[in-house]
Amino acid sequence: MSEKRARKDFTDGPLCLSGRGVTKVFGLGDKKTVAVDHVDFDFHEGEFVSIVGESGSGKTTLSKMLLGLLSPTEGEILFEGKPRDISSGRKKREYWKGIQAIFQDPFSSYNVFHKIDSVLLDCINMRGGRALSREKKIEMMTEACSFVNLKFAELTNKYPFELSGGQMQRLMIARIFLLKPRILLADEPTSMVDACSRATILDMLLDLRDETGMTIIFITHDIGLAYYISDTVYIMEHGKFVESGKADEVILSPKAAYTKRLISDVPKIHEEWDLSTVDLKAEE
Numbered sequence: 001m002s003e004k005r006a007r008k009d010f011t012d013g014p015l016c017l018s019g020r021g022v023t024k025v026f027g028l029g030d031k032k033t034v035a036v037d038h039v040d041f042d043f044h045e046g047e048f049v050s051i052v053g054e055s056g057s058g059k060t061t062l063s064k065m066l067l068g069l070l071s072p073t074e075g076e077i078l079f080e081g082k083p084r085d086i087s088s089g090r091k092k093r094e095y096w097k098g099i100q101a102i103f104q105d106p107f108s109s110y111n112v113f114h115k116i117d118s119v120l121l122d123c124i125n126m127r128g129g130r131a132l133s134r135e136k137k138i139e140m141m142t143e144a145c146s147f148v149n150l151k152f153a154e155l156t157n158k159y160p161f162e163l164s165g166g167q168m169q170r171l172m173i174a175r176i177f178l179l180k181p182r183i184l185l186a187d188e189p190t191s192m193v194d195a196c197s198r199a200t201i202l203d204m205l206l207d208l209r210d211e212t213g214m215t216i217i218f219i220t221h222d223i224g225l226a227y228y229i230s231d232t233v234y235i236m237e238h239g240k241f242v243e244s245g246k247a248d249e250v251i252l253s254p255k256a257a258y259t260k261r262l263i264s265d266v267p268k269i270h271e272e273w274d275l276s277t278v279d280l281k282a283e284e
């Protein structure tokens, strides 16, 4: 985890997902909560974006709107530069071919009665591979498992609950490898695993982006993780983006008081994430 990631500049690249004035209000009158408050964003193809904020800042609500599981109270979401239309079941299913998610608790994401090979087989079928030969399907599942350092042969007859948390999260990534969505949304995917699995999972997400060119939206409360992994960060406080930009710029020279506080809450950010290898002068 020590080398500094080569971060790319996506500013002029093709747009993948954008938002204009995206807002979500829960409840009415005195009981009203503005969970997401007029946020604007542009996520580009192949970009690794982190959305960072404390608990309650609106991250999960925003994720659900991005996934099309909640509709915005106000504002507009654009997919590949055009207004997103998920007004019918068919259009929603089409949209979900393009965007997939992995969540905090991998155990909640599986049907416990389905063996692992059928979990993976479903992904191949969903991608239109139903008619492929059995050999080809096994080859694809084996490749997906080896991408995340799992052995397909040892998993075929197991159920998801027979895996550890870290193995489950890796299986989630193997599913994404087979589904190949344009966008992966990962909401705190490493918060239930130990530090060692966390590093492995983060590296696998980076490999996945590098290999497939998918856009990854990584949701976290941990600005240290965001620094390690992302090209671009959006800092979220009380439903608003208080600051956004290239990870190096935002985290090495934060402007918003909230960002400064998040950084100061991670006193060892410089050591843990090895900022020591960064030439700070060159960054200015």
Ligand SMILES: Nc1ncnc2c1ncn2[C@@H]1O[C@H](COP(=O)(O)OP(=O)(O)O)[C@@H](O)[C@H]1O
Pocket (backbone or CB within 6 Å): 026, 027, 033, 034, 035, 053, 054, 055, 056, 057, 058, 059, 060, 061, 062
């Ligand atoms: N379904 C809901 N009904 C009412 N309030 C909600 C609902 N979901 C989230 N909230 C509120 O919206 C705010 C943002 O929550 P959330 O999006 O879960 O934040 P985060 O994921 O950053 O912790 C919080 O104040 C939360 O209580």
Ligand SMILES: [Mg+2]
Pocket (backbone or CB within 6 Å): 059, 060, 061
């Ligand atoms: Mg959340």
